[in-house]
Amino acid sequence: MLREWADNGFVLRIGRFRETDVWLKTLCRTRGLTTLFAFGASRSRKRFCGCLDVLNTLRCHIRTTENGRFFNLQEAVLLMGPRRLRSNWQRMGLAANCLRFVESLGATPENAVELFDIVEDLRRTLEDRPHLPSLLPLFFRLRMARAGGFAPQLRSCGLCGGSLDKGAFFLVNEGQTLCPRCRPASMAYAVKLSGAGLGLLQHVCDTPPSDWPHEDLPPPERRACAGAIDGFVQYHLGLAFEDGRFRRV
Numbered sequence: 001m002l003r004e005w006a007d008n009g010f011v012l013r014i015g016r017f018r019e020t021d022v023w024l025k026t027l028c029r030t031r032g033l034t035t036l037f038a039f040g041a042s043r044s045r046k047r048f049c050g051c052l053d054v055l056n057t058l059r060c061h062i063r064t065t066e067n068g069r070f071f072n073l074q075e076a077v078l079l080m081g082p083r084r085l086r087s088n089w090q091r092m093g094l095a096a097n098c099l100r101f102v103e104s105l106g107a108t109p110e111n112a113v114e115l116f117d118i119v120e121d122l123r124r125t126l127e128d129r130p131h132l133p134s135l136l137p138l139f140f141r142l143r144m145a146r147a148g149g150f151a152p153q154l155r156s157c158g159l160c161g162g163s164l165d166k167g168a169f170f171l172v173n174e175g176q177t178l179c180p181r182c183r184p185a186s187m188a189y190a191v192k193l194s195g196a197g198l199g200l201l202q203h204v205c206d207t208p209p210s211d212w213p214h215e216d217l218p219p220p221e222r223r224a225c226a227g228a229i230d231g232f233v234q235y236h237l238g239l240a241f242e243d244g245r246f247r248r249v
């Protein structure tokens, strides 16, 4: 393993230990989810330029410890960070929810670049877009699940290959969609979605957060989309959002 290396890191969470030291849960663009330790962080503006904060993208110079188990942040330079977002507590709440999900999902060197780019796009979206989709946190989970290798099949009927324009049944356990003619025998794992709802979910899977429409579907369709995403993420990633944090289910 490399003793010293550099990577771009998006800071998901930060905490203090001892008096002047800090740990950072970081999504590193090439290495994936990594915990970095910054010793003397609160004393050294020279090494860390006061930029150790959540939602910042940092150029990180990292040294692996002798035993290969820990990663010490030697120096960091701010590459990009939010300007106005930190003063908007509602949007900071959305950001926190999404960043917790990234942390729970994890990231490997194989999918880190895609996840990293989505998270940076999310920051731009929260910062710049005047209106956001009401289901943004759920859309984000679906998009990240897809980037993590769990892609639901929403384009055509999983049994007969038929069109789903007139609505369909999404099976959260299989990530498959069935047309009305092939409807499942049991509704235990099925969510009924309209053609517009399916189109929206497919669009979310295929595009970055900045491309997601903020116009809402009618409430019943919106609830169905939310139920489909929630069920899919819970079933395949084992993550449920409860009491402000993600829990393994």
Ligand SMILES: [Zn+2]
Pocket: 157, 158, 159, 160, 161, 162, 178, 179, 180, 181, 182
């Ligand atoms: Zn069918």
